[in-house]
Amino acid sequence: MKIFFRASFFLLIICFVVPFYNLTLPLIFFLSLISLSPFFINTWLVPGGFAWRNPNLNPSRIPGPVGWPFLGILPQMGSHAHRKLAAIASSMGATRLMAYSLGSTRVVITSHPETAKEILSGSAFSNRPIKESANLLMFERAIGFAPSGKYWRHLRRIAANHMFSPRSVLSLECLRHHVCDNMIEKVSKEMSEKRIVELRGILQKGSLRNIIESVFGSGLGLKIEEELGFMVKEGYELIGEFHWGDYFPIRVLDFTGVKRRCHRLTLKVKDLVGQVIEERIRDGGGIKNGQNDFLSVLLSLPQEDKLTHDDMIAVLWEMIFRGTDTVAILLEWIMARMVLHQDIQAKVQDEIKEHVGNHRHVKDSDIPKLVYLQAIVKEVLRMHPPGPLLSWARLATHDVQIGKFFVPAGTTAMVNMWAITHDPSIWKNPWDFKPERFTEEEFPIMGSDLRLAPFGSGRRVCPGKSLGIATVHLWLARLLQQYKWLPSTKVDLSECLKLSLELKRPLKCRVIAR
Numbered sequence: 001m002k003i004f005f006r007a008s009f010f011l012l013i014i015c016f017v018v019p020f021y022n023l024t025l026p027l028i029f030f031l032s033l034i035s036l037s038p039f040f041i042n043t044w045l046v047p048g049g050f051a052w053r054n055p056n057l058n059p060s061r062i063p064g065p066v067g068w069p070f071l072g073i074l075p076q077m078g079s080h081a082h083r084k085l086a087a088i089a090s091s092m093g094a095t096r097l098m099a100y101s102l103g104s105t106r107v108v109i110t111s112h113p114e115t116a117k118e119i120l121s122g123s124a125f126s127n128r129p130i131k132e133s134a135n136l137l138m139f140e141r142a143i144g145f146a147p148s149g150k151y152w153r154h155l156r157r158i159a160a161n162h163m164f165s166p167r168s169v170l171s172l173e174c175l176r177h178h179v180c181d182n183m184i185e186k187v188s189k190e191m192s193e194k195r196i197v198e199l200r201g202i203l204q205k206g207s208l209r210n211i212i213e214s215v216f217g218s219g220l221g222l223k224i225e226e227e228l229g230f231m232v233k234e235g236y237e238l239i240g241e242f243h244w245g246d247y248f249p250i251r252v253l254d255f256t257g258v259k260r261r262c263h264r265l266t267l268k269v270k271d272l273v274g275q276v277i278e279e280r281i282r283d284g285g286g287i288k289n290g291q292n293d294f295l296s297v298l299l300s301l302p303q304e305d306k307l308t309h310d311d312m313i314a315v316l317w318e319m320i321f322r323g324t325d326t327v328a329i330l331l332e333w334i335m336a337r338m339v340l341h342q343d344i345q346a347k348v349q350d351e352i353k354e355h356v357g358n359h360r361h362v363k364d365s366d367i368p369k370l371v372y373l374q375a376i377v378k379e380v381l382r383m384h385p386p387g388p389l390l391s392w393a394r395l396a397t398h399d400v401q402i403g404k405f406f407v408p409a410g411t412t413a414m415v416n417m418w419a420i421t422h423d424p425s426i427w428k429n430p431w432d433f434k435p436e437r438f439t440e441e442e443f444p445i446m447g448s449d450l451r452l453a454p455f456g457s458g459r460r461v462c463p464g465k466s467l468g469i470a471t472v473h474l475w476l477a478r479l480l481q482q483y484k485w486l487p488s489t490k491v492d493l494s495e496c497l498k499l500s501l502e503l504k505r506p507l508k509c510r511v512i513a514r
Ligand code: HEM
Pocket: 120, 143, 144, 145, 211, 318, 319, 320, 322, 323, 324, 326, 327, 330, 386, 387, 390, 391, 392, 393, 454, 455, 456, 457, 458, 459, 460, 461, 462, 463, 464, 465, 467, 468, 469, 472
């Protein structure tokens, strides 16, 4: 109402002044700015900016950048958002908690492990903010975006007990080897044909195949696998694309066509995944037929736990979507580091030789003995976390106190894991790549210690973490056992934040069989 009166008053002045003094346009603009300035000062020049304009929302004055009118710090986000947010927080002394605006969305972010624990483990932040493209792509019926409640807990239980239990992860070892054999063959072929290996494509295809067969079993056929690959790629683009409706209350509009494309993709996914499910049901599929893929697991659930047809599509589609890029991206980072640090590569190869030898392949059961290899993976997760802002944020379902700050319900909360893992007060020489820092003492990375929690923490911690890490360990060990990896051009570690934090330019290298 106040805004309405101010705007009417401003219009009245303009109507009176313009004809009377016969003013030029620039002058009118200047006058407008002057008369609107109290409005801007009131509603925009507050800690955190535009979205925090109501003083009741920030009574404890969480510090934060003012940003642009209406846009907040949206223009500063982009492919280095994690670095920019870390720099702003540090310059304002707001590493514990910082407020900012993304359009009309209120956000708080922490770059501190203790506050991160409070946010991720507290019950107040067990929902995700609604991203329209994610909802349209059915993820609100899957684990990642389902509101915290009975249905979401049911999905998490199924995932923990049946899909990602230690027994299920182990039962997929054979598949991991099979896919890795295939990748090793492709590396050799590329090397002999082009004298250079571009690992990204090989890892992406391997990772996609691994997750598709974990979800649907083998024998789906190359055509369907390829089609699923295109769908995942399109899904990544759509979720990563900027959508005005996520930051402003204008959900009906679709300036960029994202909503239209999401609808089209969802129809395709429903059609294809739906057909696969129906075919499996016709074949009487279930674990009793000896299959251990996720679809068989879902079809074999007791009646009271069973999911509807559409919910099953959403869950299986999400698994393929989430399980593909994270593993491939992390492995590309690790291999870039191995190519760059030849001494570290030689040291881990010695470790593999000592514990496994060269006459058989590394197995899952060898990994606990490969302490240095595990340390390398941890060090890469520290320096290049695939989710530097922990992928998807959390949403406060009710008012909550974080340390000395009041955070109102409806606020989006983020953790800047990248800032934590590069903080010199937490990590000695954080910019040095030094796996040895993890060999001296056991350091858990599954979410109990927030100094390094690349899979998140608390109720919404990544359910696929054991499968993801088992895949990365095994493939890394086998790639290093098979080849010596050498640079072909200078290794470029520039990064780019899309849905995950990727190497900006694909790694190019050479290999020599060992
Ligand atoms: C290197 C591999 C991976 C990394 C670094 C990773 C990282 C993450 C992170 C940071 C989150 C957010 C956690 C939070 O909010 O606290 C997450 C959530 C999730 N991840 Fe992963 N992930 C990986 C592999 C996988 C795999 C293989 C799958 C499934 C096949 C998977 C499925 C999911 C799902 C469904 C969620 C949403 C959980 C929820 O909201 O309840 N992830 N992941």
